[in-house]
Amino acid sequence: MAKPLYRRVLVKISGEALMGSAGFGLDPATVDRISKEIIDLRAQGVEVALVVGGGNIFRGVQVAASGIDRATGDYMGMLATVMNAMALGASIERHGETARVMSALEMPAICETFSRPKALRHFDQGHVMIFAAGTGNPFFTTDTAAALRAAEMRCEVLLKATNVDGVYTADPKKDPSARRYDRLSFDEALARDLKVMDAAAFALARENGIPIIVFSIHEPNSIVAAVMGTGRGTLVGA
Numbered sequence: 219m220a221k222p223l224y225r226r227v228l229v230k231i232s233g234e235a236l237m238g239s240a241g242f243g244l245d246p247a248t249v250d251r252i253s254k255e256i257i258d259l260r261a262q263g264v265e266v267a268l269v270v271g272g273g274n275i276f277r278g279v280q281v282a283a284s285g286i287d288r289a290t291g292d293y294m295g296m297l298a299t300v301m302n303a304m305a306l307g308a309s310i311e312r313h314g315e316t317a318r319v320m321s322a323l324e325m326p327a328i329c330e331t332f333s334r335p336k337a338l339r340h341f342d343q344g345h346v347m348i349f350a351a352g353t354g355n356p357f358f359t360t361d362t363a364a365a366l367r368a369a370e371m372r373c374e375v376l377l378k379a380t381n382v383d384g385v386y387t388a389d390p391k392k393d394p395s396a397r398r399y400d401r402l403s404f405d406e407a408l409a410r411d412l413k414v415m416d417a418a419a420f421a422l423a424r425e426n427g428i429p430i431i432v433f434s435i436h437e438p439n440s441i442v443a444a445v446m447g448t449g450r451g452t453l454v455g456a
């Protein structure tokens with residue numbers, strides 16, 4: 219049986235994927251399916267931190283298109299990630315593991331505010347860590363937050379569980395002739411301006427020597443497979 223390649227991982231969960239086949243919001247079956255994979259990883263002794271996106275509810279850019287200023291839209295997007303984090307945390311706990319949600323924006327009535335020493339302590343105690351509200355700053359994305367928290371939490375890899383099964387030469391949703399990479403360097407990803415993640419996220423991961431695996435969250439057990447090294451996806455590294 220395959221063994222985990224990594225002991226401590228950060229998984230970036232696509233917000234958009236959490237809506238399942240609905241056009242908006244949270245699909246409970248999808249949330250539960252993802253939670254069960256996280257629990258399977260914990261059962262294998264893997265320490266798991268999560269950063270969740272907000273694309274199933276609000277993205278700052280989309281909010282801005284309706285006339286609200288961009289920074290306000292971004293704060294709305296960050297609040298969306300808090301709701302997703304709470305849903306994932308509740309589902310993980312329902313399935314028998316302990317989870318701690320920490321938000322980059324203060325909302326003490328709801329969850330803890332992010333503090334690195336506290337987060338490391340929670341991690342050492344075996345809790346699944348869920349980092350909400352991105353970086354806490356507008357004009358960023360949860361991909362950048364994922365690279366940032368992965369570095370802060372000393373994770374060995376960043377797993378981007380998303381809507382596509384890897385990094386392509388161009389956006390495969392727009393260009394049917396795009397080809398998928400098995401492996402790719404950070405320098406190439408940045409030089410080719412591949413939009414699967416923003417440049418800040420790639421640069422932060424490169425600086426901290428954290429490889430990124432991009433894979434489809436729609437494939438059953440793909441998070442576990444990525445940790446075992448048996449899944450389909452693209453490895454972005456040095």
Ligand SMILES: Nc1ncnc2c1ncn2[C@@H]1O[C@H](COP(=O)(O)OP(=O)(O)OP(=O)(O)O)[C@@H](O)[C@H]1O
Nearest residue numbers: 232233234271273380381385386388389412413414
């Ligand atoms: N070169 C590329 N290779 C692969 N996907 C790409 C590329 N360029 C753009 N994309 C797009 O990037 C998307 C994944 O990134 P995106 O930030 O939109 O999603 P996410 O981070 O998974 O979701 P969310 O923002 O909801 O958390 C894919 O759905 C794909 O259409």
Ligand SMILES: O=c1ccn([C@@H]2O[C@H](COP(=O)(O)O)[C@@H](O)[C@H]2O)c(=O)[nH]1
Nearest residue numbers: 271272278292295296352353358359360
């Ligand atoms: O550090 C951050 C992270 C996110 N945002 C805003 O939230 C939404 C949702 O995040 P996604 O990464 O798109 O899933 C994003 O569009 C931004 O508007 C932010 O401002 N700062």
